[in-house]
Amino acid sequence: MVLEVKSVDVYKTLMESAKRIGQAAEAESVQADLNSTISENIINLIREEGINKLILPKRFGGPQIDFTTFADMVKEVGYYNLSAAWITYFFSLHNAWVAYLPEHRQKEIVQSGGLLADIFAPIGKLEKVDGGFIISARYNFVSGIKYAGWVGVGALHQSEGSDKKTMHGFVINTKELEIIENWNSLGLRGSGSHTIIVDNVFVPDDMVIDLGAMAANRKPDLKDYDEDYLYYNAPFHPAFFVGFPAMAIGAAERVLDEFKKSTKGRVRMNGEQEVASPRSQRVLATLTLKLQSAKSLMKTYIEMLENDEGVHPSEFKAIRAEIIQNCVDISVKTILTLGAFALVKGNPVEMITRDLIAIGTHVTSLYEDAVEAYGKHLFDYPSPVLG
Template sequence: MENVVLGRVRELLPTIAERARETELARRVPDEVIRSLIEAGVFRMLQPARHGGLESDPVHFFETVRAISAECGSTGWVTAVLGVHPWHLALFDDTAQAEVWGEDPDTLIASSYSPVGTMVRVDGGYELMGCWRFSSGVDHCGWALLGGLLVDERGDAVDTTTLLVPRSDYQIRDVWDSVGLRGTGSNEIVVERAFVPDHRVMHNYEFSQLRGPGQKVNTGPLYRIPFATVFSSAIAAPVLGVVAGCYEEFLTRMRSRVRLSLGGGRFVEDAFAQVTVGRASSEIDASILQMDRNVRALMEAATAGNEIPMQMRLRARRDQVMGTERALDAIDKLFKISGGASLDTGNPIERGWRDAHAGGAHVANDTERALALYGRGAFGLPVEDNMI
């Protein structure tokens, strides 16, 4: 099946690349770029058809994210994060979906999933308050998915949840100033005190059980694959795209480079540079191929109506974190061997190196934790984690 949205996005890539430096300096993706991506249909790729979405093959979505990230890591990151939220909203009660998309199917949703918000039970729902960090692209959004910690009368934690909150119920603090992914506008969200009705709350244990109220109306296989795979792949895809784009930029820049030291000569004739290119390209390809293979396998199982095996879910997380690690290793090799040519602030190789490592720091790319879970499963031990 053809990735129609990617075809539209390719027409936007030169402009996205031209505005990458501007995006970084402004610390946010330009409104015009977001509008162009909305018009291309990127943010509707994982949105339910019944709410104007495309219900695309998720592999196509990740492919599109990688293409954008290759030109601008910050734009690709925001695209991935805001683009995956319609998939999550599709698991909420249909009343919540209608509140977000009823008047405007292009409404965007931000997030900060860390359960740092305090919530207490009240009649018909919950009262929420808190401050959440790192909400990428939040300035472009009308709603936010926020992590909450439910406490009882004694103040003890009894449950973790995700709450859907409208823009009118929270404030945005412009605090984002980072070493990498500087253009993502990942600012803070503050809720002083807001009422969140029951239909806009999901319990996090539902993630690992592969269920949600929205499956009653969104019955397609797309909404029966693991949250952990969809979300973590959305976090890995920009990193892989940035590194793939950096690799291509490296080849373009180095083909004409002549060294003035180390004996001089054309850079491309250096056997060590040739080996580095071979290793880096293989790591990039392996990372992308494994991630796409796993997502396809999950979709095939869901389409056939089969139960998705725990081993398949664990493998997807294993390959996602290892793919990110391989990609970071590849860009480190390219950055190091490119020498002084990669040090000027703002050049694509330097920016890509910073962006890739910033993305790699996300908790979804925590290699050791994910591998430990895979190891437990391989040894036949029970695995209980919302990120599987």
């Protein structure tokens, strides 16, 4: 199903908002790198621009955008700063799983104004009690958690009537957990992806989401829901992951712009103007074609989401990984071609290269895993991936 953006003005406004957020984050990027988090200034800007409400059902005032608009918004922020793109993406995206909660819980979370984090690694230890669950676990890599009011965490649970355990999400107010500020990474340092400790926290039954059923059924088990809502009309997990390749493309675009700018001003020790060198000309041509390939795959990915023709999840995963790998290759080749000045801390190419590598290490982006899963599917072997 294809949802059309209601107005050209919606798209234009979102791109302007994304640019403001991205430019503000870029201006603070070195400090965010040192602090291992983007600043509250950027978080406030995300709120002011309404990006945190972007992926809400229409009953809560969401603008009902399409996947292209969402991806382009994330890409625009990513052109300027990938940590900000990561957080901007997540704090809008996570409304998608809230839309599967009962309506009164949706209202509670939306009206609280709390930003939404999640970490659905199914490692929580559960105890079923009257009216809900007691959950305990230590979860790593919880992006933006210092600024979040709510977090969804993962655990395996066997629902009534099911013959096996499936992944479930348990929604917790962040006042009920402990944050360990230990994020110290190569890239995406500004994402503030700290550890949380969930220690015997009670989660009511109506704050639990069966993520397996969500992926299988798409439509929520609610009496009254917005049938046109974007995430009810697409394969959920591939749609959920759409921002990762989008932000990578934005960063790769920036890298090539930096390459052109730096090369035009570069003079070799023998006096040769580098812009006239076939070396850099070939590199720019090759990398531009690689970027065009990534953009074409991104367009294909979104078309697959919208047309909903039963595409196997492994194909989504492989395309996403291929896009991100292309973008990593562009950035690495650029830094190796530009030379030592591009390695200086704070240089846009240096920061973007580290951040793109970090995106490539995300569990949904691992290249070898993705192509293996897709290859199995192509040979009609079982390939059980979420997307």
